Amino acid sequence: LHSQFKKIVVIGVGLIGGSFAKAVKQRGLAEEVCGFGRDAQKLQWGVDHQILDTFSVDIELAMKNCELVFLAVPLGSMEPMLKIIGPHLPEQCIVTDGGSAKQSFVNSSLKCLQNHLPYVLPAHPIAGKEVSGIEASDGDLYVDHRLILTPLEQTHEEVITKVTQLWQSLGAIVEKMRSDFHDEVFAATSHLPHFLAFNLVDLLNEHPELGDVFKYTAGGFRDFTRIASSDPVMWRDIGVYNSEAIAKWLRQYQASIANLADLVENQDAEALEKLFSRAKSARDKHIIKS
Amino acid sequence: LHSQFKKIVVIGVGLIGGSFAKAVKQRGLAEEVCGFGRDAQKLQWGVDHQILDTFSVDIELAMKNCELVFLAVPLGSMEPMLKIIGPHLPEQCIVTDGGSAKQSFVNSSLKCLQNHLPYVLPAHPIAGKEVSGIEASDGDLYVDHRLILTPLEQTHEEVITKVTQLWQSLGAIVEKMRSDFHDEVFAATSHLPHFLAFNLVDLLNEHPELGDVFKYTAGGFRDFTRIASSDPVMWRDIGVYNSEAIAKWLRQYQASIANLADLVENQDAEALEKLFSRAKSARDKHIIKS
Numbered sequence: 001l002h003s004q005f006k007k008i009v010v011i012g013v014g015l016i017g018g019s020f021a022k023a024v025k026q027r028g029l030a031e032e033v034c035g036f037g038r039d040a041q042k043l044q045w046g047v048d049h050q051i052l053d054t055f056s057v058d059i060e061l062a063m064k065n066c067e068l069v070f071l072a073v074p075l076g077s078m079e080p081m082l083k084i085i086g087p088h089l090p091e092q093c094i095v096t097d098g099g100s101a102k103q104s105f106v107n108s109s110l111k112c113l114q115n116h117l118p119y120v121l122p123a124h125p126i127a128g129k130e131v132s133g134i135e136a137s138d139g140d141l142y143v144d145h146r147l148i149l150t151p152l153e154q155t156h157e158e159v160i161t162k163v164t165q166l167w168q169s170l171g172a173i174v175e176k177m178r179s180d181f182h183d184e185v186f187a188a189t190s191h192l193p194h195f196l197a198f199n200l201v202d203l204l205n206e207h208p209e210l211g212d213v214f215k216y217t218a219g220g221f222r223d224f225t226r227i228a229s230s231d232p233v234m235w236r237d238i239g240v241y242n243s244e245a246i247a248k249w250l251r252q253y254q255a256s257i258a259n260l261a262d263l264v265e266n267q268d269a270e271a272l273e274k275l276f277s278r279a280k281s282a283r284d285k286h287i288i289k290s
Numbered sequence: 291l292h293s294q295f296k297k298i299v300v301i302g303v304g305l306i307g308g309s310f311a312k313a314v315k316q317r318g319l320a321e322e323v324c325g326f327g328r329d330a331q332k333l334q335w336g337v338d339h340q341i342l343d344t345f346s347v348d349i350e351l352a353m354k355n356c357e358l359v360f361l362a363v364p365l366g367s368m369e370p371m372l373k374i375i376g377p378h379l380p381e382q383c384i385v386t387d388g389g390s391a392k393q394s395f396v397n398s399s400l401k402c403l404q405n406h407l408p409y410v411l412p413a414h415p416i417a418g419k420e421v422s423g424i425e426a427s428d429g430d431l432y433v434d435h436r437l438i439l440t441p442l443e444q445t446h447e448e449v450i451t452k453v454t455q456l457w458q459s460l461g462a463i464v465e466k467m468r469s470d471f472h473d474e475v476f477a478a479t480s481h482l483p484h485f486l487a488f489n490l491v492d493l494l495n496e497h498p499e500l501g502d503v504f505k506y507t508a509g510g511f512r513d514f515t516r517i518a519s520s521d522p523v524m525w526r527d528i529g530v531y532n533s534e535a536i537a538k539w540l541r542q543y544q545a546s547i548a549n550l551a552d553l554v555e556n557q558d559a560e561a562l563e564k565l566f567s568r569a570k571s572a573r574d575k576h577i578i579k580s
Binding site: 076126127128145146148184185186188190192193194195196198199200201202204205207210211212213214215216217218219220221222223224225226227228229232233235236237239240243246247250251252253254256257258260261263264265267269272273275276277278279280282283284286287 | 475489495511533536546547557574
């Protein structure tokens with residue numbers, strides 16, 4: 001393993017894959033960054049815009065001499081894609097990804113890449129935007145953002161070192177955790193708020209008796225619901241591939257809302273102020289002001 | 291009634307009252323903008339910083355020759371304050387306010403100002419920030435923001451006209467609605483999201499087994515929970531003074547979350563995508579991108 005890669009293949013050149021490709025290219029961390037996908041026109045656009053060096057729509061050609069493959073396809077396409085690349089993986093080629101749920105990727109790897117597990121390293125860059133697509137690729141998307149690695153038991157230490165160094169070179173803050181803990185934490189901090197925001201907008205939208213209710217919303221509502229403008233297909237997949245942890249958090253949230261409704265109904269000023277104060281202190285303490 | 295006021299009194303010179311005072315003064319819409327409160331030092335600061343022309347800590351002096359009084363105290367102080375100003379109101383002095391719940395102000399007016407009702411006009415400027423206090427006063431806070439009037443049955447038409455013109459001069463988009471409809475709409479579009487955001491932060495904060503969970507949050511979480519950094523006392527009062535509508539919406543939201551948890555548990559990809567797509571379309575259609 002070297003500190004620079006001969007060839008990196010990015011499968012799924014959207015915002016996450018395209019930003020990774022562009023970041024690697026800009027920093028000269030690979031001799032060749034190759035995009036793989038079905039849409040040759042889109043991939044050519046990536047080459048024209050210095051996001052990719054080369055591209056291929058033929059998986060055998062793409063994987064030739066590849067030292068690291070980065071999967072950035074929707075969660076629902078991860079397992080089918082592992083099946084496709086499996087037969088073409090060069091020995092010692094690192095397989096990593098950028099998916100938002102990790103246990104499902106672990107399970108798919110154990111199923112599809114039994115003979116390649118020391119080189120498999122599931123990963124999740126904590127970065128994103130409400131825009132998507134290759135056009136939104138940003139070589140600095142990962143700077144100062146966390147990157148979570150969830151190694152398999154079988155993953156080689158040197159693979160972990162190599163991938164850690166790569167992401168650190170892209171500016172990310174790299175951390176390791178268990179895949180099930182990852183899914184639990186991100187169900188709480190990312191998946192739950194997204195589902196809550198989608199749900200609120202949908203609830204208001206279903207009440208025509210309120211008239212054009214959205215015109216009475218202000219900046220707070222706009223911020224609160226910004227994540228409800230995210231890609232519905234991506235979030236559908238997250239709901240399906242991290243269903244256990246998300247359902248658990250939704251149930252907990254539901255119970256806490258029932259409790260809050262009781263406090264409001266009882267006009268329990270003291271308890272409301274306590275709850276709101278605790279929340280404000282926690283947020284002001286932990287979240288960077290913006 | 292004239293298009294310019296001789297004297298306007300602002301009671302409660304925080305963000306809402308201070309911004310109103312400053313906006314009126316900057317536009318020369320009153321010969322005198324007088325602040326009333328208990329904290330002489332704060333009010334003097336307002337005079338020194340061109341937010342107020344004068345101030346008083348004596349209600350009789352403050353109300354002398356007053357043509358319009360704007361109450362911007364916390365909801366819990368509205369009724370006590372109406373009792374205090376009642377005996378000192380000049381004939382034909384307009385009484386209006388900036389509170390976030392309107393039915394409670396209507397009820398308090400009917401109770402405390404029985405002989406003055408034609409001059410009472412409850413109002414709610416749809417503007418705010420997560421900062422508060424006189425120091426945050428902004429003369430352009432109301433520009434291009436909605437201002438909702440909820441007249442009493444008894445309110446004189448010319449009072450409505452006069453207050454409408456005043457707020458329009460401050461840049462606001464003025465609308466009228468029934469006070470109960472107001473409380474219902476804003477319970478849904480403003481109070482509900484605030485309560486949901488406070489509740490999420492508090493829920494995560496209560497789970498030490500997740501470790502320092504907030505460090506794994508990203509921009510989406512920051513935006514979603516920004517309103518959870520709002521003033522706990524103000525929101526406690528909103529919970530108490532609009533309890534019926536808020537409790538109703540919390541219950542509805544709770545039921546819709548139970549349904550969403552079922553969809554996730556069943557990995558119902560089709561229903562999840564449908565819900566998320568409806569929400570995204572509604573938001574993209576109705577909310578100004580930002």
